[in-house]
Amino acid sequence: MEECRKTLCTFSGLAMVKKGIKVNEKGIILVAVIKDVAKLAGVSVGTVSKYLNTPELLREDKRAAVEDAIQKLNYKPNLFARNLRVQDSKTIAVIAQEIRNPFHAALFNTIRKEAMKYNYSVVLYSLNDINGNFDTLFETLPIHYFSGVISCYFHDMEQSIDFAKRHSKVPMVIMTNSERYFDEYDSEKIVHADFTQGIQKVCEYLISLGNTRIAYIGCRTKDQLRDPKLKGFMLTMEKHRLEPHSIVRLEKEYTMQTGYESAEQILRSGQLPDAILSDTDVMSIGVLNCLRNHGIQVPDDIMLASFDNIEQAEYCNPRLTTLNVPIEAMSVKAVELLVAQMENRECKNTGNAFELELIIRETTKNR
Amino acid sequence: MEECRKTLCTFSGLAMVKKGIKVNEKGIILVAVIKDVAKLAGVSVGTVSKYLNTPELLREDKRAAVEDAIQKLNYKPNLFARNLRVQDSKTIAVIAQEIRNPFHAALFNTIRKEAMKYNYSVVLYSLNDINGNFDTLFETLPIHYFSGVISCYFHDMEQSIDFAKRHSKVPMVIMTNSERYFDEYDSEKIVHADFTQGIQKVCEYLISLGNTRIAYIGCRTKDQLRDPKLKGFMLTMEKHRLEPHSIVRLEKEYTMQTGYESAEQILRSGQLPDAILSDTDVMSIGVLNCLRNHGIQVPDDIMLASFDNIEQAEYCNPRLTTLNVPIEAMSVKAVELLVAQMENRECKNTGNAFELELIIRETTKNR
């Protein structure tokens, strides 16, 4: 007993002092644990535990006593102890691209809010921190300490899918951007929007407006041959027997700055294109800025259309014609599917495919 | 022993199966734990633990053996067990406003990256999720499971400070926006920029341009009398014996949409102001949009200036005149101070005050 108290003093006490948690003059922690609640309520720890997990199995008087003690002590269960015991963290890892990008911020925010509804916490892993390197992620992410994973790294679907396969036993939902992944992976693990079709819609629209010399702006992916957006562009151009004015895919991140630089590169090439198809709204905003700097009017001199429909697309000047990606709805669905997996419930795998809708604003017009 | 194995089967096995972790046909978990490493390396668990924490205290041959075993088993320490034992989570809670706001996204992202350098994880608590209610936060946030807290909820400093005081023993850093908090709180816990002075700078500049009828746009804070930005505006106007054209402070969130609506309200009031001073860039973008819809030219008909200097301020049309808040530098400092607190190091409390610099762009001009 003396020994025990000593240990308490040196170990917990010190550790807690270090953490800044209140301790009394004897070095005993003042943060209540289940034992303290039990003592105060005059019951056993087992009973307190039952109160926390299956309160309906408790007699009313005991229930009230425990509740009262918890209140008085401001008791909060220790999550580490609980997680350790039940081998489940109630935490979801979100593998995303870059939180400063409004598209991904919206995605992350929705996932976070939805997860909260199901009592799950969310931790963000940003692939931009590690240069999009999934091997690094594989090494650093302690994946088996998460209840589940949502992967929404559109930038390199091949790697995302590969990563998921390496963890096939872990509850996971992947947001994908191309039909081709449907065959490769369980459909109840996929939330899907067909970016190839999406770009085709945009490109068809630009062509229908009479544009023939169309420039394409994107960022270079590792597996560039399979970039679904670029593919959609190429398919549409071929279908109409049109040659791209140019294809600019810098090895940079999706930022306004990159959009600006991409536009500059197009301008340097000499002859102006009729239209620019940018594969993200964020880049488009940079494009607009660059064109304005060069005195080029949008849409009169050059038209511009892009992809995502971030909130800002409606607020820039001129307002962006773009393709709506229902990212909030997709995120809600992703969490729903993941929770079903984590809790071993069946979940109909219908309705995981989302439509992309063209939003026509001011950067395009009838010639 | 039989009993033990049985328990393993029913409990861990099942729990793990539920989680989708690999188990063999006997229900034994195939995720390696420290015991497995020890067995394979032919050492005790204590030795493996030493390898993980103080490898320099190990003999070379043992060190190599453990390293080899860890490799072979792809062993990763269980964080819950470790946290439970050492009573420290190596996790920082960030109390922020709204991750979709670019200003706060930049803030959160920098904190996250910096924290990573010191081997801390970061969890986001967004006050917008809970309507800015600190009492809710107080109840739901398991604060003593975090190694430290960074509070950057500028929207209601009174409550932020109060929250911090209620947790005075917890390592915490607060970003503040007004001189007045310096006296109330330990200076080594504060990263500071004087928003009152900042707005004064902006307002002085607008007045120096010949504007006299200036409208102010912000959002309503709970403690509106002490809103440092509004205060700066009022002080400057009084100093110049000017009456505000109008003060619009909707009870909404800081969004482009709110900025739009605020501008509409100003326009409805009849006589146009000479200039609008908006207290955040995000709102300004909405203002620009609204003015354009009404055919009002910026800066010719109305000038506009604001606060934050988010990246987008340089990319909108016209480009925003605004006040630079060095949010990245402030975030870096915040993490530095927090780490010092968490690890009981001294940290000179100099240089925690950051200067706000006026950035003149296109929404203002000499008349």
Added chain:
DNA sequence: TTGTACGCGTTATCAA
């Protein structure tokens, strides 16, 4: 319906 006792995976202590 409640209490007892054990174990989750780790680190710290102490003896060897």
Added chain:
DNA sequence: TTGATAACGCGTACAA
């Protein structure tokens, strides 16, 4: 330098 062991706080099987 290493190994055995207790303890972190909780949930659950089983006994009462």
